[in-house]
Amino acid sequence: MDHSGLLKGKKGVIFGALNETSLAWSIAKAAYREGARFVLSNAPVAKRLGTLENLAETVESTVIWADATKSSDLESLFNQIKDYYGQIDFIVHAIGMGVNVRKRRPYEKLNYDWYAKTLDISAVSLHRIVQHAMDGDSMKNGGSILTISYIGAQRSFSHYSEMGDAKALLESIVRTWGARLGERGIRINAISQSPTRTTAGQGISGFDAMFEFGDKMSPLGNADADSCGDYAVTLLSDLTRMVTMQTLYHDGGFSSIGIANAMVEPMMEMLNNEQQKSDQS
Numbered sequence: 001m002d003h004s005g006l007l008k009g010k011k012g013v014i015f016g017a018l019n020e021t022s023l024a025w026s027i028a029k030a031a032y033r034e035g036a037r038f039v040l041s042n043a044p045v046a047k048r049l050g051t052l053e054n055l056a057e058t059v060e061s062t063v064i065w066a067d068a069t070k071s072s073d074l075e076s077l078f079n080q081i082k083d084y085y086g087q088i089d090f091i092v093h094a095i096g097m098g099v100n101v102r103k104r105r106p107y108e109k110l111n112y113d114w115y116a117k118t119l120d121i122s123a124v125s126l127h128r129i130v131q132h133a134m135d136g137d138s139m140k141n142g143g144s145i146l147t148i149s150y151i152g153a154q155r156s157f158s159h160y161s162e163m164g165d166a167k168a169l170l171e172s173i174v175r176t177w178g179a180r181l182g183e184r185g186i187r188i189n190a191i192s193q194s195p196t197r198t199t200a201g202q203g204i205s206g207f208d209a210m211f212e213f214g215d216k217m218s219p220l221g222n223a224d225a226d227s228c229g230d231y232a233v234t235l236l237s238d239l240t241r242m243v244t245m246q247t248l249y250h251d252g253g254f255s256s257i258g259i260a261n262a263m264v265e266p267m268m269e270m271l272n273n274e275q276q277k278s279d280q281s
C-alpha cells in the first residue's frame, strides 16, 4: 500500500511486537510507512524469544524492554520516552497471553495463579500502561490509545477458554478509561481482530479450527495482520478523533454472520449422506 502521510509528525509507543508474525509488527510497519516515529517495547524475556531488535532497525526505532505487568518498568519506560520525544500522540497495546491455555489446562480446572497472571498480562496491563502514561503526563491532548481484542469477549469459543474472560475485561477497561480520558480529547479503542497466525494465536489449542471456521464464515475471509496494521493507522490518525470507547470489528464480517453458505453446503451434504445411509439400512 502507498503511504499517505496520515501519521506524519506523530510519535508513540507500540507494545507487543515479538517477531514478524505479530500484529504489533504489522501495526509498526504501517505506522512507520505513514510517517509515525515510535519506541517499540516488549517484556525482557522477548529478547531471547523474538526478533524485535531487527524490526526496530527497519522502522528507525528504539527498543525499551519493559514488563507490562510491572509498574517500575513502565514508570522508567515513560520517563525514557519523554526524554526522546516529549509528549506522545499514541499508544498501541498488543499484549496477551493465556497461561492456562498455554499449559493446556481446561476452563473447568483452572489454576487460579495462572488465571490471575493471564488477566494481569492480557487486560490489566492496558490499565497499568494508561495509568502510567497519565501519571507521567506523557500523552498529548487529542492522542489515541489502541488495543487488540477478539470476539471471544462477547461469545463463547470453546477452546478460547480464560482468554474470553481476559478480553471481556480488556474491553471494559477500554470503556472505563475512555470515559475519563475524554476531557483531554484522548480516545481509546479496541480492534477486535480475526484469528491470525501469530505466536499468541497459535498457542491456543484448536487454533487451526477457529481460523478455518472464521475464514469460511466471514464474507471477506479472515482479516490478516497487514490489513490490521492498515486499520490501526486510521485509528491512530486524526480522522477518527471522535471515536472512543469502542470495540471495532476487523474480521471480514464474521461478527455479523449467522451462518454462511460455505458452512451450510457441507452440512447439507453431510445430512444427505446420513439420510442415504439410514435409508439403506
Ligand code: NAI
Pocket: 015, 016, 017, 018, 019, 021, 022, 023, 024, 042, 043, 046, 066, 067, 068, 069, 094, 095, 096, 097, 121, 122, 148, 149, 150, 192, 193, 194, 195, 196, 197, 198, 199, 200, 201, 202
Ligand atoms: P504475539 O505473540 O506476537 O504478541 C503477544 C505479545 O505479548 C508478545 O510480543 C509478548 O512478548 C507480549 N507479552 C506477553 N507478556 C508480556 C508482558 N508481561 N509484558 C509485555 N509484553 C508481554 O501475538 P499477537 O497475536 O500479535 O497478539 C497481540 C494481541 O492481539 C494480543 O492481545 C492477542 O490476544 C490479540 N489478538 C490476537 C489474535 C490472533 O488470532 N493472533 C486475534 C485477536 C486478538
